[in-house]
Amino acid sequence: MRLFDRFTRGELRLGRIEAFSDGVFAIIVTLLVLELKVPHLQDHASARELAHQLVELMPKFLSWLISFIIVCKFWLNHDHVLGLAHHADYGLVWLNSIFLMGQAFIPFPTALMGEFSRNPLAVSLFGCVFAVNTLLFLALQGYVVRRLIKPELAAEQDPRFFVKGLVGPASYLAGAAAAWFSVHAALVIYLLTPLFYLTPPAPRRK
Amino acid sequence: MRLFDRFTRGELRLGRIEAFSDGVFAIIVTLLVLELKVPHLQDHASARELAHQLVELMPKFLSWLISFIIVCKFWLNHDHVLGLAHHADYGLVWLNSIFLMGQAFIPFPTALMGEFSRNPLAVSLFGCVFAVNTLLFLALQGYVVRRLIKPELAAEQDPRFFVKGLVGPASYLAGAAAAWFSVHAALVIYLLTPLFYLTPPAPRRK
C-alpha cells in the first residue's frame, strides 16, 4: 500500500490550491465566449443581415449561458467544500486536478452543442460530460468529508450527501438520454438541473 | 419563501470571490486584444501595404480601447463595492456571477463593433450590452448596501446611489439610439460615459 500512502502525505496550504482553481474557473467561464464568433456579412453595413446572423447564433448563446451558470455553480460548491477542509494532502491535490481537468474540458462539449444544436450526439455528449464532472466533484467532496474535515464541522455534515448528490449525474444522464428523442427536452433538463445545486447544503442541526 | 431564503444563507470569505472576479476581469481585458488579428499581406516585406492594413484596423483599435477603459472602470467600482461588504452570502455570489457573465460577454459586442463599425445594429448593440452591465452592477451594489454593508460604513452611503447610477445605463442607451442616426455620435457617447464613473463616489459627510 506504499503507492496509496504517498497521497495521504503532505500538508499543503489551501491558499495556492484555491488560487490555482480560481484561475482555472475564471479562464473557463471567460473562454466560453470565444465560441461566439463574429459572423460573416456580405454587406458590412446592413443591420438586417446582421440581425439575421445573430438569430442564427442563438443556440451558441444558449450553450454559453447554460455552461456559464453550471461552472459558476461548481465554483461555489468547490469553494464550500474546500472551506470544510482543515488542510490539503496530495490525494486532495490530485482529486482536485482531475476535477479541474473535467472542468477545463467543458468548453469543448459547449462548442459542440452550440455548433450542432440539432445533433443528438452533440447534445447528449454535453449531458454526459456534466454527469462525469458532477461525479468528480462528489469524489472530491467525499475525500474532504471523510479524511480532511475540520473537526468542528464534522457533525454538521449530512452523511447521505453522496447518495443525494447522485441526483445531479442522474438528471444530466436523463437529459443525455432525452437528447435522442428531443433536443429541446434535453436542453430544458440541462437548464433545470443546476437549479437544485445553486447553494451548498445548509449545515445539519442536531 | 424558502427558495429565496437559501440565498441569504452562507457566510463566505470575500477573498475567493475577489480572486475569481479578478481572474475574470484580467482575462477579459487581455482577451480583447485577440480581436486585433494580424492582417494578410501580398508582399510580406512591404511597409506601405502593412501601413495601409493597420489604418484599416483603426475601428478595431478604437473598440478595444473603449472596452478596455470601461472594464477597468467596472473593476475599480467592483473593488469599491465588495470593500463595503462585511461578508458574502449566496445571493451576493450569484449576483456577482451574473454580473461577471455580463462582463465576460463584452468581447463579443466589442468584436462586432470593431468588425462592422458602420453597421448601426452592431454599434447600437454595444451600448445596449454596457447598459445591461451597468444595471447588473447597480443590482450588485444595491444588494451589498441594503444587506451586507459593514455597520461603520452604512451612514456614509448616499441613499440615492441607485437613481444617480441610472445615469450610466441611460447614457449608454442614448448612444445605442444615436447609432441609428450617426455611428460617430454613438462612439463619442460611449467614450464619454465612463468618464463620469472613473472614481467611486466619495463618502458622504454628515
Place this chain on the structure above:
Amino acid sequence: MRLFDRFTRGELRLGRIEAFSDGVFAIIVTLLVLELKVPHLQDHASARELAHQLVELMPKFLSWLISFIIVCKFWLNHDHVLGLAHHADYGLVWLNSIFLMGQAFIPFPTALMGEFSRNPLAVSLFGCVFAVNTLLFLALQGYVVRRLIKPELAAEQDPRFFVKGLVGPASYLAGAAAAWFSVHAALVIYLLTPLFYLTPPAPRRK
C-alpha cells in the same frame, strides 16, 4: 562578478511570485483544450458523422490528457519547492520566469503531437520539451535548496535530489528516441514518466 551579484539581491514576497505562477499554470492547462476544435460536418444533424469525427480527434484528446497531467504535476512540485524557500531574490524570480517560459511553451508541442500523431519528429519533440522543462525545474529546485531554504527544513532535504531528479529528463528523452521507432512506445513512456513524480519527495528522517 557584479553582474551575478545583482541577482542575489532583493527580498521579494513569495506571494506575488506564487500568484503570477499560479496564473500561468491555470491558463496553460485551460488553454490546452482550445486545440480540441469543433469538427466540420457535412450533415449537421448526423450523429454517425459526428461520432466518426470524434474518433478522429482521439490523438488530440490523448495529447491533451498527457499534458494536463504533467502540468498539474509540475504545479504541485513547484508549490512544494517554493514552500521550502525562506524568501525570493532576483535570481529565483528569473529562474522561475524561465521555468514558466518552458511551461507556457507546452501548448505548442501538445498541439503538434495531437495534429501529427504519427509523425516521429512531432512525437519526439514533445518528449524533448518535457525533458528541458524538467531540467529547468531542477535548476529552480537546486537554487532554492542551495541558497534560499528555510533553515529548519535544510536537514530534511535529500542531498542527491538533483541526480535522482535526472531520471525524469532521461525518461522523457528515452521516449523522444523511441518515437523514431514506434510512436506508441513513446506515448506509453510519456504517460508513465509523470507517475514517478506525482508527489514531492517525503522529508528525510535522521
Place this chain on the structure above:
Amino acid sequence: MRLFDRFTRGELRLGRIEAFSDGVFAIIVTLLVLELKVPHLQDHASARELAHQLVELMPKFLSWLISFIIVCKFWLNHDHVLGLAHHADYGLVWLNSIFLMGQAFIPFPTALMGEFSRNPLAVSLFGCVFAVNTLLFLALQGYVVRRLIKPELAAEQDPRFFVKGLVGPASYLAGAAAAWFSVHAALVIYLLTPLFYLTPPAPRRK
C-alpha cells in the same frame, strides 16, 4: 482642480490591484504562445517536411522569446514599484490600468513581427510599442515615488530614476529606427535592452 482631486482620493488595498495585475501579466505571457500555430503539412507523417516548417517558424519563436522576457522584466519591476507604495489611490489605479493596457497590447506587435519579420514597419512598430510601455511604467513609478511612497523607503530612492529610466525608451526607439536599415540590428537591440533592467535598482546608501 476638482477633476484632478478625485484621483487623489481612495485608500485601496494593494492586494486586489496586484492580483488583477498578476492575472493580466500571466495571461499575456501565456497567450503569446498561441501565435505559434501548428503548420500545415502535405504528408502528416513526414518528419522532413515538419522540420522544414518548424525552421520557417523561427522568427515567431524569436518574437515570442523576446516578448516573454520583456513582459517578465516588467512584471518584476512592477512588483518592485508597488512594493514601495504605502497604499493605492484612484490615480494609481488608473495609471496602473493604462500601463496594463499597454502590456495587454503586446501580443499584437509580437504577432506582427513574428509574421512579417522582414517588414521594417512591423519590426519598427515592435520597438515603438515597448518604448511607450516603458514610458507608461516610468509614469507609474514616478507617481508612486512622488505621492505614495512608504516614508521609511523615501530616502533610498534615486532622485534621478526618471532620467535614468529614459535610457530604456531611447534604446527601444533606436531599435525602431534601426529596423528601417537592418531588421537584424533592430532585433539585437530589442534583445539587449531588457538586460539593463533585469533587476530593479538597488537602494541608495547614504
